[in-house]
Amino acid sequence: MRHWIVAAFAAVLAMPLWATEMGDDGLHKADWMRDTFKDLKEDFAEAKAEGKRLLILVEQRGCLYCKDMHENTFTDPRVKAMLEETYFPVQINLHGDTEIVDTDGEALSEKDATRKWRVLFTPTMIFFPPELEDGKPANEQAVAIMPGAFSAGTTFDLFNWVAEERYLDQSEEDFQRYHARMIRERNDGDTR
Numbered sequence: 001m002r003h004w005i006v007a008a009f010a011a012v013l014a015m016p017l018w019a020t021e022m023g024d025d026g027l028h029k030a031d032w033m034r035d036t037f038k039d040l041k042e043d044f045a046e047a048k049a050e051g052k053r054l055l056i057l058v059e060q061r062g063c064l065y066c067k068d069m070h071e072n073t074f075t076d077p078r079v080k081a082m083l084e085e086t087y088f089p090v091q092i093n094l095h096g097d098t099e100i101v102d103t104d105g106e107a108l109s110e111k112d113a114t115r116k117w118r119v120l121f122t123p124t125m126i127f128f129p130p131e132l133e134d135g136k137p138a139n140e141q142a143v144a145i146m147p148g149a150f151s152a153g154t155t156f157d158l159f160n161w162v163a164e165e166r167y168l169d170q171s172e173e174d175f176q177r178y179h180a181r182m183i184r185e186r187n188d189g190d191t192r
Helices: 002-014 040-049 064-073 077-085 110-116 152-163 175-188
Strands: 053-059 087-093 099-101 107-109 124-127 144-147
Touching: 040 053, 040 087, 040 099, 064 152, 077 087, 077 152, 087 110, 099 110, 107 110, 144 152, 152 175
Parallel strands: 053 087
Antiparallel strands: 053 124, 099 107, 124 144
């Protein structure tokens, strides 16, 4: 019995400190996520009142890529700071039945909304502009939609690219060129 207690204690100590809590819906629940009624116009207004940008994070139960983002990317201090200070993150379940109200005013389930938005992969991040246009759904409002799991550096650069509104003029520097430049600048600044 004593060995079992020691083994259990060692297992708890071995767990990463950044492990994210799991909700009843099987999705990761981070402290920086906003628990809202999922009325996206209201969420947008609340984000704007706080001086932040609305960010929709589409995830699903059992998503290994979502797990990777929560354990390895969103825990990066630079990324976490952006999630807390610059963005207003609202989680949507790809297969969820919770009712949401899209930015065009349509009330529908999470799963119907993600189909409407043509989300095929999780995680998918949907970034909103500083102002909404009446009558347009979330995917048509978006200034950037990023499907997939990425490293902390790529995610941090994407968060900055959107926050700095660099999407407005991509003729000189689209996200890929911006990200490459950021990597070069970080590497040039490395004094090791």
